[in-house]
Amino acid sequence: MELTSGVNWIAVIVGAVVAFLIGWLWYSPKLFGTKWAEGVGLDLTTITGVQAPAMITQVVGIFLLSWVVGITAAANSLLLCILIIVTIAVLIIANGYFAQKSAYARNTEAGYIIVMGIVMIAAQGIF
Template identity: 45%
Template sequence: MEEITANINWLAVGIGAAIAYLLGWLWYSPVLFLDRWLDGIGKKKEEAAAPPAIAMMIQAGGTFLLAWLVGITAASNSLFTCLLVVAMVMALMASGGLYAQKKVTAILIEIGYVAVMAAIMIAAQALL
């Protein structure tokens, strides 16, 4: 258990997770990608009135876990391992999106969010 808790910069984990999670509100808003993402998943704006609470809770948990992983790999000076994990997650998300027959635009928006989340979390580790 010590290898996943020792020398972790918990402040950077928390701040990175919070900023990345909050970015989702902007990312999937009309300001950035909402309309193109909805088109890419075959939904209309009226169908996307409010995100499901359970999905938001799972997203918050997953965002924290990614920030923790970044913290672990930063503490052990192995951030390239984290980048490999992020690339794997993005590849699996892309294949899942293709199986679900989403448009490429929607897939790129979704995996782009993961890439930006990871970048924010790595920056938090570097700056805090």
């Protein structure tokens, strides 16, 4: 299978944009940001401006995951898609243990991956 064959690019882009916007809210002080920052050793009040490398990498990663979801949707492989998303979430948790992040921070990060996946799968179903 080609990586672009049958992919619904509108759904890929919408899923990526919505997932990014949810992430912006997810890590804001309005939701989980403050306690997450404590769990990873950051002080949100000392972070100035947008950190370009982190944001660029996040946008690329979100787009790639949305593309993977699009490929699995085109191949009617929903279970593979779910397996990929759960695998990423488990690896995020493992990385959090290595980095000695708090349980709250690990769960916040893994939870965001799961929510992103749900949004991206939903976008494939809607568009």
